[in-house]
Amino acid sequence: DVKVTQSSRYLVKRTGEKVFLECVQDMDHENMFWYRQDPGLGLRLIYFSYDVKMKEKGDIPEGYSVSREKKERFSLILESASTNQTSMYLCASSLHREADTQYFGPGTRLTVL
Protein backbone atom coordinates (compact mmCIF):
# COMPACT_ATOMS: atom_id res chain seq x y z
CA ASP A 1 0.00 0.00 0.00
CA VAL A 2 1.11 3.52 -0.73
CA LYS A 3 1.89 5.49 2.36
CA VAL A 4 1.95 9.28 2.39
CA THR A 5 2.76 10.84 5.72
CA GLN A 6 2.73 14.42 6.88
CA SER A 7 4.83 15.68 9.75
CA SER A 8 1.99 17.07 11.86
CA ARG A 9 -1.77 16.64 12.07
CA TYR A 10 -2.26 19.93 13.90
CA LEU A 11 -0.02 22.98 14.01
CA VAL A 12 -0.43 26.37 15.63
CA LYS A 13 1.88 29.21 14.61
CA ARG A 14 2.06 32.94 15.05
CA THR A 15 1.86 35.57 12.35
CA GLY A 16 5.26 36.18 10.81
CA GLU A 17 6.73 32.81 11.74
CA LYS A 18 8.40 30.61 9.17
CA VAL A 19 6.51 27.34 8.86
CA PHE A 20 7.64 24.05 7.36
CA LEU A 21 5.17 21.34 6.41
CA GLU A 22 6.82 18.05 5.53
CA CYS A 23 5.44 15.27 3.37
CA VAL A 24 7.02 11.87 2.77
CA GLN A 25 5.91 9.06 0.46
CA ASP A 26 7.35 5.59 0.52
CA MET A 27 6.48 4.25 -2.93
CA ASP A 28 9.05 5.93 -5.16
CA HIS A 29 6.43 8.20 -6.74
CA GLU A 30 7.68 10.84 -9.15
CA ASN A 31 4.91 13.39 -8.65
CA MET A 32 4.10 15.17 -5.43
CA PHE A 33 1.53 17.86 -4.71
CA TRP A 34 0.54 20.34 -2.05
CA TYR A 35 -3.08 21.47 -1.75
CA ARG A 36 -4.97 23.60 0.69
CA GLN A 37 -8.56 22.84 1.53
CA ASP A 38 -10.98 25.50 2.72
CA PRO A 39 -14.73 25.24 3.29
CA GLY A 40 -16.65 26.11 0.15
CA LEU A 41 -13.48 26.30 -1.95
CA GLY A 42 -12.65 22.63 -2.34
CA LEU A 43 -9.01 21.69 -2.90
CA ARG A 44 -6.73 24.21 -4.49
CA LEU A 45 -3.31 23.30 -5.80
CA ILE A 46 -0.44 25.32 -4.35
CA TYR A 47 2.62 23.69 -5.93
CA PHE A 48 3.57 20.41 -7.46
CA SER A 49 6.76 18.62 -8.36
CA TYR A 50 7.39 15.95 -10.98
CA ASP A 51 11.00 15.26 -10.15
CA VAL A 52 13.70 16.00 -7.62
CA LYS A 53 14.53 19.70 -7.57
CA MET A 54 11.70 20.37 -10.06
CA LYS A 55 8.68 22.40 -9.06
CA GLU A 56 5.79 24.12 -10.75
CA LYS A 57 3.31 26.63 -9.48
CA GLY A 58 -0.24 25.55 -9.00
CA ASP A 59 -3.27 27.80 -8.80
CA ILE A 60 -2.44 29.65 -5.57
CA PRO A 61 1.35 29.75 -5.05
CA GLU A 62 1.51 33.24 -3.52
CA GLY A 63 2.93 33.22 -0.02
CA TYR A 64 4.32 29.70 -0.36
CA SER A 65 7.47 28.01 -1.57
CA VAL A 66 8.45 24.37 -1.84
CA SER A 67 11.50 22.19 -1.73
CA ARG A 68 12.15 18.75 -3.14
CA GLU A 69 15.72 17.68 -2.46
CA LYS A 70 14.91 13.98 -2.30
CA LYS A 71 12.38 12.03 -4.30
CA GLU A 72 10.41 10.87 -1.29
CA ARG A 73 10.13 14.23 0.45
CA PHE A 74 8.25 17.38 -0.56
CA SER A 75 8.25 20.35 1.80
CA LEU A 76 5.87 23.30 1.83
CA ILE A 77 7.28 26.50 3.30
CA LEU A 78 5.42 29.53 4.53
CA GLU A 79 8.14 32.18 4.70
CA SER A 80 6.09 34.52 6.89
CA ALA A 81 2.84 32.97 8.02
CA SER A 82 -0.30 35.07 7.88
CA THR A 83 -3.76 34.50 9.32
CA ASN A 84 -5.24 33.91 5.86
CA GLN A 85 -3.02 30.85 5.57
CA THR A 86 -4.99 29.13 8.31
CA SER A 87 -6.23 26.05 6.50
CA MET A 88 -6.04 22.31 6.03
CA TYR A 89 -2.99 21.35 3.97
CA LEU A 90 -3.02 18.10 2.04
CA CYS A 91 -0.04 16.44 0.42
CA ALA A 92 -0.45 13.90 -2.37
CA SER A 93 1.73 11.81 -4.64
CA SER A 94 1.25 9.89 -7.87
CA LEU A 95 3.40 7.29 -9.54
CA HIS A 96 4.72 8.99 -12.66
CA ARG A 97 4.01 11.74 -15.11
CA GLU A 98 1.27 9.96 -16.99
CA ALA A 99 -0.31 8.35 -13.98
CA ASP A 100 -3.55 9.67 -12.69
CA THR A 101 -4.42 8.46 -9.24
CA GLN A 102 -3.17 10.63 -6.42
CA TYR A 103 -2.61 9.22 -2.96
CA PHE A 104 -3.12 11.63 -0.12
CA GLY A 105 -1.63 12.09 3.30
CA PRO A 106 -3.78 12.63 6.40
CA GLY A 107 -3.54 16.41 6.21
CA THR A 108 -2.15 19.12 8.48
CA ARG A 109 -4.55 21.57 10.04
CA LEU A 110 -2.59 24.79 10.40
CA THR A 111 -3.81 27.66 12.52
CA VAL A 112 -1.99 30.99 12.29
CA LEU A 113 -2.75 33.32 15.18
Next chain:
Amino acid sequence: AQKITQTQPGMFVQEKEAVTLDCTYDTSDPSYGLFWYKQPSSGEMIFLIYQGSYDQQNATEGRYSLNFQKARKSANLVISASQLGDSAMYFCAMREGNTNAGKSTFGDGTTLTVKP
Protein backbone atom coordinates in the same frame (compact mmCIF):
# COMPACT_ATOMS: atom_id res chain seq x y z
CA ALA B 1 -15.86 29.09 -15.61
CA GLN B 2 -15.51 26.40 -13.01
CA LYS B 3 -13.99 23.25 -14.44
CA ILE B 4 -15.63 20.89 -11.97
CA THR B 5 -19.09 21.55 -10.57
CA GLN B 6 -20.70 19.62 -7.78
CA THR B 7 -24.15 21.12 -7.28
CA GLN B 8 -25.10 19.22 -4.12
CA PRO B 9 -23.41 20.62 -1.01
CA GLY B 10 -25.12 17.97 1.11
CA MET B 11 -27.01 14.74 0.52
CA PHE B 12 -28.87 12.31 2.77
CA VAL B 13 -29.54 8.66 2.03
CA GLN B 14 -31.09 5.83 3.98
CA GLU B 15 -28.83 2.93 4.82
CA LYS B 16 -28.90 0.18 2.16
CA GLU B 17 -30.31 2.49 -0.50
CA ALA B 18 -28.44 3.74 -3.56
CA VAL B 19 -27.38 7.36 -3.96
CA THR B 20 -26.08 9.42 -6.88
CA LEU B 21 -23.65 12.28 -6.39
CA ASP B 22 -23.57 14.71 -9.29
CA CYS B 23 -20.52 16.04 -11.08
CA THR B 24 -20.28 18.05 -14.27
CA TYR B 25 -17.06 19.16 -15.88
CA ASP B 26 -15.86 21.59 -18.48
CA THR B 27 -12.95 20.99 -20.80
CA SER B 28 -12.05 21.37 -24.45
CA ASP B 29 -9.27 18.83 -24.22
CA PRO B 30 -10.25 15.53 -25.89
CA SER B 31 -8.09 13.59 -23.44
CA TYR B 32 -8.94 13.80 -19.78
CA GLY B 33 -9.52 11.69 -16.70
CA LEU B 34 -12.22 11.91 -14.08
CA PHE B 35 -11.85 10.80 -10.47
CA TRP B 36 -13.87 10.50 -7.33
CA TYR B 37 -12.32 10.73 -3.89
CA LYS B 38 -13.83 10.18 -0.45
CA GLN B 39 -12.80 12.22 2.57
CA PRO B 40 -14.02 10.88 5.92
CA SER B 41 -14.04 13.06 9.00
CA SER B 42 -10.50 11.86 9.73
CA GLY B 43 -9.37 14.05 6.84
CA GLU B 44 -7.54 11.60 4.58
CA MET B 45 -8.57 11.62 0.92
CA ILE B 46 -9.23 8.15 -0.45
CA PHE B 47 -9.28 7.37 -4.15
CA LEU B 48 -12.50 5.61 -5.21
CA ILE B 49 -12.82 5.37 -8.95
CA TYR B 50 -11.39 6.60 -12.25
CA GLN B 51 -12.88 7.11 -15.72
CA GLY B 52 -10.81 7.98 -18.77
CA SER B 53 -12.31 10.09 -21.53
CA TYR B 54 -11.72 7.36 -24.10
CA ASP B 55 -13.08 4.54 -21.96
CA GLN B 56 -16.04 2.92 -23.67
CA GLN B 57 -17.61 1.51 -20.55
CA ASN B 58 -18.54 3.10 -17.26
CA ALA B 59 -16.04 2.42 -14.50
CA THR B 60 -17.05 0.17 -11.63
CA GLU B 61 -15.29 -0.57 -8.34
CA GLY B 62 -17.28 -2.70 -5.95
CA ARG B 63 -20.27 -0.66 -4.74
CA TYR B 64 -19.06 2.40 -6.65
CA SER B 65 -19.85 3.07 -10.26
CA LEU B 66 -19.34 6.12 -12.40
CA ASN B 67 -22.19 7.14 -14.68
CA PHE B 68 -20.18 8.75 -17.48
CA GLN B 69 -22.19 10.77 -20.00
CA LYS B 70 -19.62 12.32 -22.27
CA ALA B 71 -21.94 14.43 -24.39
CA ARG B 72 -23.46 15.97 -21.28
CA LYS B 73 -20.05 16.28 -19.62
CA SER B 74 -21.23 14.58 -16.50
CA ALA B 75 -19.53 11.97 -14.33
CA ASN B 76 -21.90 11.10 -11.52
CA LEU B 77 -20.87 8.73 -8.75
CA VAL B 78 -23.36 6.03 -7.83
CA ILE B 79 -23.01 4.28 -4.49
CA SER B 80 -25.14 1.19 -4.19
CA ALA B 81 -26.34 -0.31 -0.90
CA SER B 82 -25.17 2.63 1.24
CA GLN B 83 -23.46 1.88 4.52
CA LEU B 84 -23.02 4.07 7.58
CA GLY B 85 -19.31 4.18 6.83
CA ASP B 86 -20.05 5.90 3.54
CA SER B 87 -20.84 9.10 5.43
CA ALA B 88 -18.11 11.46 4.26
CA MET B 89 -17.31 14.27 1.89
CA TYR B 90 -16.96 13.25 -1.75
CA PHE B 91 -14.89 15.12 -4.32
CA CYS B 92 -15.00 14.90 -8.09
CA ALA B 93 -11.76 15.78 -9.89
CA MET B 94 -10.49 16.07 -13.44
CA ARG B 95 -7.08 15.80 -15.03
CA GLU B 96 -6.84 17.38 -18.48
CA GLY B 97 -4.54 16.20 -21.20
CA ASN B 98 -1.57 13.88 -20.89
CA THR B 99 0.83 16.39 -19.43
CA ASN B 100 0.72 18.57 -16.33
CA ALA B 101 2.30 15.82 -14.23
CA GLY B 102 -1.08 14.44 -13.30
CA LYS B 103 -2.29 17.77 -12.00
CA SER B 104 -5.99 17.65 -11.18
CA THR B 105 -8.76 20.17 -10.56
CA PHE B 106 -11.18 19.40 -7.75
CA GLY B 107 -14.81 20.30 -7.21
CA ASP B 108 -16.09 21.82 -3.97
CA GLY B 109 -17.33 18.50 -2.67
CA THR B 110 -20.61 16.93 -1.54
CA THR B 111 -21.20 15.88 2.06
CA LEU B 112 -23.05 12.57 2.19
CA THR B 113 -24.83 11.48 5.34
CA VAL B 114 -26.11 7.92 5.57
CA LYS B 115 -29.03 7.54 7.98
CA PRO B 116 -29.56 4.28 9.89
